[in-house]
Amino acid sequence: MSVHALGLVLNRWFRRWMPDPFVLAVLLTGIVFLAATFLGDAYPADASFVERLEITLLHWKDHLFDGGRGGVNKGYLYFAFQMCIMLVTGHALATSRPVGRMVGVLARLPRTAPAAVAMVAFVACFAALVHWALGLIVGALIARETGRQCARRGLAVEYPLLGAAGYTGLMVWGGGLSGSIPLKAMDYVPPAHLAASFPFPNGIPQEETLFSALNLIVCASLLLFVPFVAALLHPRKGEEIQECPDKAGEESAETEAATGTQRTGVEKLESSAMLAMLLGGLGLLALLLDEWGQDFKLTFNKLNLLFLFLGILFQGSLMAYVRAVNEGVRGCAGILLQFPFYFGILGILFVSGLASQISEWMVSISSQATYPVATYFSAGFVNFFVPSGGGQWIVQKDIVIEGALQHGDIVGRSILAMAYGDGWTNMLQPFWAVPLLAITGLKAREIIGYTATIMLFSGGLTVALLLLF
Secondary structure, rough: OOOHHHHHHHHHHHHOOOOHHHHHHHHHHHHHHHHHHOOOOOOOOHHHHHHHHHHHHHHHHHHHHHHHHHHHHHHHHHHHHHHHHHHHHHHHHOOHHHOOOOOHHHHHHOOOOOHHHHHHHHHHHHHHHOOOHOOOOOOOOHHHHHHHHHHHHOOOOOHHHHHHHHHHHHHHHHHOOOOOHHHHHHHOOOOOOHOOOOOOOOOOOHHHOOOOOOHHHHHHHHHHHHHHHHHHOOOOOOOOOOOOOOOHHHHHHHHHOOOOOOOHHHHHHOOOOHHHHHHHHHHHHHHHHHHHOOOOOOHHHHHHHHHHHHHHHHOHHEEEEEEEEHHHHHHHHHHHHHHHHHHHHHHHHHHHHHHHHHHHHHHHHHOOOHHHHHHHHHHHHHHHOOHHHHHHHHHHHHHHHHHHHHHOOOOHHHHHHHHHHHHHHOOOHHHHHHHHHHHHOOOHHHHHHHHHHHHHHHHHHHHHHHHHH
């Protein structure tokens, strides 16, 4: 079956059966709850079925916000806050005038519908390798603007496919500068039984993960391959096309237009470009001085600070930045609602041993050559139920690293495989698409058929590269 034909089949199916992202989170909670109760192997040996149900229910409740009984995973809410800050600061930078002008220029370039889709996918993936939230928001903005520009020029482009192309950055982000799993691996401390054989006493260096030859090859390959596949999915002549609606983006335009009233003295201070330049410049200088003379090390907090101060500079005034943040927070609302439910799922997988069972089974059927591929598929499966790189790391880190040590010194490759698998099934899981859907005005069911097709073909390429290198 060709890429185009498969895309048509999956698009029709998901348009009919794909639920709202929050409804999906609730349904997945029920599925994992029942699977863990029946199949989990970490319960007391003499526990009855009713007692297993009670244990599962209590741990689900505790993991929603508290990090589990005994506070074993208290970092959940801190991590969620970090991710929301990344999303909001990325949104503020992406909606600044310099980035907006660049988006406008790019949106006017394509002369054919497949070229428009490919361009959106390339920009989204490239931006996501720099910062996942930047890729998500820029992908959404350029998808919307390209749809509007094409409609004005009479060029018929499938708008849901543009939205899907704008979401593809969330498939490649795990190997980028903000990839949660490689960044968290730098601080990995092995359990006692692995300490003697673990080759990295100070954490797993980025040279083994982010800046390795394997990661550079995989990221570059996906950066070219994903836009190619996305372009092939565009409806052909005679097939139905859903174009960009005229009202897409009107709310943002109204917000910008409302700022043109006469200002008082204090409002001029609030809108002062000098104050924004001073704060942004001082913040960036502080970051530079902090890194000067030290080994460069990326962290979530450093990325957040960098995008905070860059956003302030690019927005041009403090009040413009406040407005951009307010708009970004609206896009974050759906994620904030769903995060606790996925933390609850994570808690169930953790306490029942179900996630460990899946990972251990994948280890048992693999060799040194195929172990990263097995890790890739197991990470993709777990990500569908726990769509968070940080959550993925909590569930799988010790199992994946222990298996990598058993199969030889392939720790770096295995961690990258986990990161790729985590991003891979984002194309089937619309959790992180919520801000993009809000900006484009699309529904999850309108884009997932396309992203699922891109996921299948890109997954084949990634597996081939993991085996080859």
